[in-house]
Amino acid sequence: MTYTTVRSSWRLSNLLALALLAGAQAQTVIPAVIPTLPPPSASVAAEPIGDSIFPALGQAGLDVLNYDLDLTVDRPGTSELRGTVVLTVTSTQPLPVLSLDFLGPQVLEVRWNGLPAPYRHDQVAGKLTIEPPEPLLPGTRAEVTVRFAGQVGVRPDPDLPINVGWQAVPALGGRVGANFTLSEPDGTRTFLPVNDHPSDPATFTTRITVPAGYTAAASGVQRSEVATPNGGRTFTFEQAQPIPTYTLAIHVNRFERVDSAGVPVGEGGADVIRRDYFPVGVPADTRDAYVSTGEILKVLADWFGPYPFSAYGSAIVTPRIPALETATLSTMPVTSSNVRVLVHETAHQWFGDRVTLADWSGVWLNEGFATYAELLWAQAQGETGDDMVRGWYARAGRSQTRPLVATTESQLFDTTAYIRGALALHAVRGTVDDTAFKAYLRGWVSGFSSQPVTTADLLTYTRTRLGAKAEAALRLWAESPELPPLPER
Ligand code: TRP
Ligand code: ZN
Numbered sequence: 001m002t003y004t005t006v007r008s009s010w011r012l013s014n015l016l017a018l019a020l021l022a023g024a025q026a027q028t029v030i031p032a033v034i035p036t037l038p039p040p041s042a043s044v045a046a047e048p049i050g051d052s053i054f055p056a057l058g059q060a061g062l063d064v065l066n067y068d069l070d071l072t073v074d075r076p077g078t079s080e081l082r083g084t085v086v087l088t089v090t091s092t093q094p095l096p097v098l099s100l101d102f103l104g105p106q107v108l109e110v111r112w113n114g115l116p117a118p119y120r121h122d123q124v125a126g127k128l129t130i131e132p133p134e135p136l137l138p139g140t141r142a143e144v145t146v147r148f149a150g151q152v153g154v155r156p157d158p159d160l161p162i163n164v165g166w167q168a169v170p171a172l173g174g175r176v177g178a179n180f181t182l183s184e185p186d187g188t189r190t191f192l193p194v195n196d197h198p199s200d201p202a203t204f205t206t207r208i209t210v211p212a213g214y215t216a217a218a219s220g221v222q223r224s225e226v227a228t229p230n231g232g233r234t235f236t237f238e239q240a241q242p243i244p245t246y247t248l249a250i251h252v253n254r255f256e257r258v259d260s261a262g263v264p265v266g267e268g269g270a271d272v273i274r275r276d277y278f279p280v281g282v283p284a285d286t287r288d289a290y291v292s293t294g295e296i297l298k299v300l301a302d303w304f305g306p307y308p309f310s311a312y313g314s315a316i317v318t319p320r321i322p323a324l325e326t327a328t329l330s331t332m333p334v335t336s337s338n339v340r341v342l343v344h345e346t347a348h349q350w351f352g353d354r355v356t357l358a359d360w361s362g363v364w365l366n367e368g369f370a371t372y373a374e375l376l377w378a379q380a381q382g383e384t385g386d387d388m389v390r391g392w393y394a395r396a397g398r399s400q401t402r403p404l405v406a407t408t409e410s411q412l413f414d415t416t417a418y419i420r421g422a423l424a425l426h427a428v429r430g431t432v433d434d435t436a437f438k439a440y441l442r443g444w445v446s447g448f449s450s451q452p453v454t455t456a457d458l459l460t461y462t463r464t465r466l467g468a469k470a471e472a473a474l475r476l477w478a479e480s481p482e483l484p485p486l487p488e489r
Contacts, residue, residue, distance in 0.1 A: 046099030046129065049197050053360040053409055056125075057101060057186055058197035061093035065141070067202055069192065072209040073216075073252045077177015079168045081105055081191055082149035089144055095136040098144060101189035101196035102128040103153025104166075111145040123153065128193050146193045153190040158409045162321055165190025169319055175281055176213070178253040180317055182324055182331060185360055185412065188245040198244035198357040199452040206250060209234040215255040217277045219248050219327040221310050239327065241309055242450070247353045249326030251315045254280045258287075263294045265301035266310065272297060273311035282316060282334050289337045290314055296339070296346050299380040300373060304347070305442040308354035308449065314342065325370070327353045340374055347373030350445050358452035363412050364404045365453055368421020375422070389426060392419045393486045404478045405455050423486070424477030428462060430487040431470040440465050 049058035064087050071083035082105065089098065103126040110119040112132045119130045128146065136142055152166040165187030169178040181188070189196040208216035212231035220239030227233055239248075255277040262271030276290050293313065301307050314332040323341050324331040325348030332342065352366035371392075379385045399415040404424060406412055429437045443465055448457065455478055463471035476484050 046095070046097050046127075048099075049195075049199060051197060051359055051361075053406065053412065054186060054197075058195050058200065059095070059099045061091050061095055062098065062195050062200065063090045063092060064088070064195045064200055064202045065090060066204070067192070067194070068205045070207045071250070073179055073214075074211065075177070076179055076210065076214055076252045077168055077170045079151045079166065081152050081166060081179075084145060084147045085192055087144045087146070087193070088141060089136065090141050091136045091138055093138065096131075098130040098132065098136065100128045100130070100146075100193040101126055101186070102146075102193040103155060103189050104191045104193070105148040105150035105152060107146060107148050107193075109145070109147040113142055114145075117144075126153065126155075126189055148193075155187050155190050159413060160322065163187075163190075167317075167319070169317070172318075175279070175318065176254050178251070178279065178318070180251040180253070180315065180331060181249055181326065182321060183246040183248065184324055185246055185363075188248060192245075192248075194245045196245050198246065198352075199359070201242035201244045201356050201452075203242050204237075204239040204248060206237045206239070206248075207234060208237075208250060208252065210252050213254060214252055215257065215277070217249070217251040217255065217257070217315050217329060219243065219250075219329055221273060221328075222275075239309075241354070243327040243353055244356050247325065247327040249315060249329040249331060251277060251317075251329075251331075253277070253317075255315075256280055258290075260294065263297045263307075263312075265297050265307045267306045267308075270306075270310075272307050272309075274313055275311065276313040277315040277329075279316060279318060282318065286316060286334050286337045289339050289342050292339050293342065293346070296343050296377065299377055300343070300347055300350070303373075303376050303438055303441055304350045305445050308350060308445070312346070312349065314345075325349065325352055325366075340377075343374055343377040344370045355445055355448050356452045358454045358457075360412060361406045362454050363406060364417040364421035364424075365455065365458065367413065367417040368404070368425055371418045371422035372425045375426070389423070389486070392423055393483075396420050396423060396483055401481075401483045403481065420477065420483065424474055427473040427477050427484070427487045428466065428470050431473050432466050436466060440470075 047060040048056050049060050051057050066088040068086040074080060103123060107121045110117050110130055117130055121128045155164050157164050165183050167180050167182050171177040186196050188194050206218040209228060210216045210232055216235040218237040220237040223236045223238050225233055225235050258276045260274040262273055264271050266272045297307055309328045311328045314330045316332050316334060318334055320335050321333055323333060323336045323345050325345045330345035347370040351369035375385045375388050378388055396415060396419045402416050404421060444461060459471055459474055462474050
C-alpha cells in the first residue's frame with residue numbers, strides 16, 4: 001500500500017532512482033535453504049502503526065527497546081553493506097508475528113532468542129515478517145537477530161531530488177568514497193530492519209568496521225576503536241537515550257576528528273562531550289561555523305533546559321543536500337556550514353530527537369521549534385529579531401498557507417511547517433513574559449521527552465501552563481485556514 005502511495009508522488013527527478021531500484025531487484029538471488037514463511041494469511045497479518053501520512057510504516061503494538069548493530073562497510077562509496085542487527089523487543093499487545101520495515105540488503109538469517117525462526121522478506125513492500133515460536137506478549141522481551149548482506153534499498157525523497165537512507169558518495173577528484181545516513185522521514189529501513197516510526201524511539205549500540213584509512217562515526221558516545229587483522233578498524237558507539245530511527249547517524253569517510261572542551265549544559269550540569277568530524281580535504285573555512293557550537297549549546301540550553309544527550313557535534317558531508325538533525329551528530333553539508341543552519345539542527349536535538357513525533361502530520365512541532373531557535377539565537381547576539389520575524393511573515397504571506405497539521409506527504413517540510421510553525425510559537429510568546437515563555441519551553445521538553453507528541457498535546461499543555469489566552473493564540477495559528485495577522489510585541 002505504501003508503495004503505491006510512494007510511486008504516485010514520485011517526480012521526474014526520481015526516475016533514475018526507479019531504474020536503479022529495478023536493477024537492484026533483478027540482481028537479487030534467493031538462497032535455497034533458508035526457512036521462509038508463506039505469504040502471511042489474513043489472520044496473522046500485522047497491523048501497521050497507522051501514521052496518517054505513512055499508513056504502512058511500523059507495527060502497531062511493537063516496542064523496540066534497543067538496536068544492537070554490527071555493520072561492515074567493505075567498499076566505502078558503494079551501496080554494499082553487510083551486518084547483523086539484534087533487536088531487543090517487547091509489545092503492548094500480543095503479537096503473533098513481528099513485522100519490521102526493511103527495504104535493505106538480502107536477509108541471510110533470522111533468529112528468535114538464538115534459535116532459527118521462519119521469515120519472509122518482501123523487498124517491494126519493504127516488510128520483513130518474522131514468526132516467533134510463541135506470540136510476543138506484553139511484559140515479555142525477546143531478542144531478534146537479523147543477518148543481511150548486499151545492496152541497500154532505495155527510497156526516493158518525496159520532495160527533494162535525493163534518495164533517503166544509506167547514502168553512497170563515490171570517490172571524486174582527490175576524495176575517497178564515503179557513506180552516511182540521511183534518513184528523514186523513513187530512510188533507515190533502506191539499510192536496517194527497524195520499526196521505522198518516530199513514535200517508537202530506541203537506544204542504539206552501533207559497531208562499524210571500515211577498511212584501512214577510514215574512520216567511522218555514529219550517534220552517541222564512542223566506546224572503543226579496535227584494529228582489525230587486515231588493517232581496518234572497528235568503532236563502537238553507544239546511544240544510551242532513546243532516539244527515533246530516522247535520526248540515527250552513521251558516517252564512513254576519511255575524517256579528521258576534532259575534539260573540543262566539554263560544555264556543562266547536560267542534565268545536572270554534566271559536561272556534554274564535543275566532537276566534530278571533517279572529511280580530509282574540505283576547504284579550511286568550512287570549519288569556521290563549528291567554533292560556535294559550544295556557545296549555541298549554552299544559549300539553547302538556557303531556553304530549552306539541559307541538553308538531552310551525552311555528546312554533540314557535526315559530521316560534515318560533501319554532497320549538496322539539506323542538513324539533517326541526526327542525534328548527537330548533526331549531518332552538515334559543506335554548503336550549509338553556517339551558524340544559522342547549525343543553530344537550527346542543534347535545536348532539533350531537543351525538538352524532534354528527544355521530544356519525538358506521535359505522527360508525521362505533526363512535523364511542524366519539530367520544524368517550528370527549530371526555526372524559532374534561530375530567532376532566540378539572534379536575540380542572544382543582541383539583535384531585536386524584528387527583521388527576522390517580519391521576514392518570516394512576508395515569506396509566509398508569499399506562499400500558500402494551511403493549518404499546521406499536515407495532511408499530505410508533500411506538506412511535511414513546506415514553508416508552513418517551518419515558518420508558520422515558528423510564527424505560531426512567537427504568537428504564544430506574545431501573550432506572556434519571557435520568564436514564563438522559557439518555563440513553558442523547558443516544561444514541554446521535560447514533560448514530553450518520553451511521550452511522543454501531537455499538536456493537540458501542545459494545545460492542552462499551553463492552556464495548562466500559560467492559560468486560555470496563550471492557548472487561543474496557538475489555536476488560531478494552528479487551525480486558521482488563512483495566515484493570522486502578525487502579533488504586536
Ligand atoms: N529536518 C531537516 C531540517 O529541517 C530537513 C529535511 C527533511 C531533510 N527531510 C530531509 C534533510 C531529508 C535531509 C534529508 O533540518
Ligand atoms: Zn529542521
